[in-house]
Amino acid sequence: MKPFAYLRAASVAEAVRESAARPGARFLGGGTNLVDLMKLGVESPGLLIDVSRLPLDRVTDTADGGLRIGATVRNSDLAAHPAVRTRYPALSQALLAGASGQLRNTATTGGNLLQRTRCPYFQDTSKPCNKREPGSGCPAREGAHRDLAVIGHSTECVATHPSDMAVALAALDAVVLLYGPDGERTVAVTEFHRLPGDDPSADTVIRPDEMITEVVLPPLPEGTVSLYRKARDRASFAFALASVAAVLRVREGRIEHAALAFGGLAHRPWRARTAEEALRGAPAGDAVYLSAVDAELAAARPLRDNAFKVTLARHLAVDALAALTTRA
Ligand SMILES: Cc1cc2nc3c(=O)[nH]c(=O)nc-3n(C[C@H](O)[C@H](O)[C@H](O)COP(=O)(O)OP(=O)(O)OC[C@H]3O[C@@H](n4cnc5c(N)ncnc54)[C@H](O)[C@@H]3O)c2cc1C
Ligand code: SF4
Numbered sequence: 420m421k422p423f424a425y426l427r428a429a430s431v432a433e434a435v436r437e438s439a440a441r442p443g444a445r446f447l448g449g450g451t452n453l454v455d456l457m458k459l460g461v462e463s464p465g466l467l468i469d470v471s472r473l474p475l476d477r478v479t480d481t482a483d484g485g486l487r488i489g490a491t492v493r494n495s496d497l498a499a500h501p502a503v504r505t506r507y508p509a510l511s512q513a514l515l516a517g518a519s520g521q522l523r524n525t526a527t528t529g530g531n532l533l534q535r536t537r538c539p540y541f542q543d544t545s546k547p548c549n550k551r552e553p554g555s556g557c558p559a560r561e562g563a564h565r566d567l568a569v570i571g572h573s574t575e576c577v578a579t580h581p582s583d584m585a586v587a588l589a590a591l592d593a594v595v596l597l598y599g600p601d602g603e604r605t606v607a608v609t610e611f612h613r614l615p616g617d618d619p620s621a622d623t624v625i626r627p628d629e630m631i632t633e634v635v636l637p638p639l640p641e642g643t644v645s646l647y648r649k650a651r652d653r654a655s656f657a658f659a660l661a662s663v664a665a666v667l668r669v670r671e672g673r674i675e676h677a678a679l680a681f682g683g684l685a686h687r688p689w690r691a692r693t694a695e696e697a698l699r700g701a702p703a704g705d706a707v708y709l710s711a712v713d714a715e716l717a718a719a720r721p722l723r724d725n726a727f728k729v730t731l732a733r734h735l736a737v738d739a740l741a742a743l744t745t746r747a
Contacts, residue, residue, distance in 0.1 A: 423463075423464055426468050428468050428470050438630075439627075444467070445464040445468070446470045446529075448470065449493070449530050450525070461535075461544060473490075475491040475633065476493075478503070484638035489528065490528050490633060491528070494524075494584065507587075507636060507639070509645035512587070513647040513662075514587075516647060528584070531582055532608075537579075537658055538550070550619040550620055551620075559576075559577050559578070564725060565724045566579070567722065569720065569722070571685040572615060573617065579685060582688075585687075586662055590664035590665065590679060597631060598630050605635075606624060609688070612687030614685070639666070642668050644667055644743045645667070646739055647662065647663070649735075659682045663679060663680070664679070664682070665739040665740055673703065674702075675700075678695060694714060694736070695711075697711035703744045708741065709737050712737055712740075
């Protein structure tokens with residue numbers, strides 16, 4: 420085991436200052452991903468800066484009727500929060516579809532957004548991997564890629580982002596608040612995770628020594644309904660083969676607002692802008708849903724063994740929209 424130092428940060432400013440002073444330091448949330456990666460030798464930080472006890476563990480209303488979620492709010496607490504369950508059910512359902520009860524009790528909002536891919540080659544330091552070691556190659560493209568990307572991938576990397584929560588946040592137009600050496604900034608969740616392109620080493624646009632402090636959900640207009648659906652190999656404790664977060668508002672049979680995001684398909688939550696464009700203003704109904712979702716998934720480029728994910732995603736999305744229509 421490689422020795423590392425541990426510091427429990429007393430404030431966000433201290434956490435960021437210490438991180439900037441110690442190259443190779445890592446923030447520690449619940450540790451459910453980072454510590455696993457340390458045991459596998461994928462991560463070897465010289466310093467762990469524990470941010471999990473910072474007073475960022477609250478969910479509060481914003482003045483405009485949205486919700487402000489602290490970075491250290493545990494996944495279980497967020498899923499169970501009455502405001503989340505009633506106003507943003509897709510988020511509660513996405514959280515409950517992830518991991519296990521024990522993991523959700525420990526995992527934090529910030530750590531969940533920044534969890535790394537479950538690509539088996541990334542986690543195996545005896546194998547090449549462009550994400551772990553830029554320029555070393557991507558054995559997944561020709562190797563075991565059943566669970567990996569079907570859309571938005573590159574010759575350099577075909578990994579998927581594993582978070583369920585991030586998919587719901589993307590469909591709900593959430594914003595990430597960051598604090599770093601240059602001060603505060605905000606990034607939309609849809610812009611936070613990257614596509615791999617020719618540099619898959621970076622999963623997100625977070626800058627060195629920047630910390631996630633909060634996630635903000637905008638208010639949803641009256642009559643908006645949402646849900647999250649996930650297909651996986653086992654009923655629990657399994658990552659998404661495909662998932663969808665859907666947000667819908669229908670009035671007098673016409674779609675006033677539709678937001679769709681897919682999980683398990685790409686290097687980031689895949690916001691389905693083409694489908695949304697086709698849905699907006701159209702009459703609510705299965706034929707419209709099918710053609711909108713097909714228009715989106717026409718961009719999919721499945722690999723040898725994962726074309727089934729496109730079919731799964733198609734059915735999940737159409738079913739989700741149909742289920743929401745009956746509630747809208
Ligand atoms: C067996 C198993 C099954 C799982 N199944 C699922 C699943 O089905 N769906 C799903 O979505 N997830 C699943 N997970 C993943 C789990 O949700 C993540 O491990 C967890 O959300 C990570 O949160 P954490 O607080 O423990 O992060 P940590 O492990 O503490 O940190 C993860 C990363 O985030 C960084 N970080 C943490 N907090 C901050 C912050 N505030 N600012 C900046 N950087 C920060 C760390 O430096 C690290 O790089 C599973 C995990 C396991 C072990
Ligand atoms: S898909 Fe990405 S993470 Fe997996 S081996 Fe290829 S480069 Fe590495």
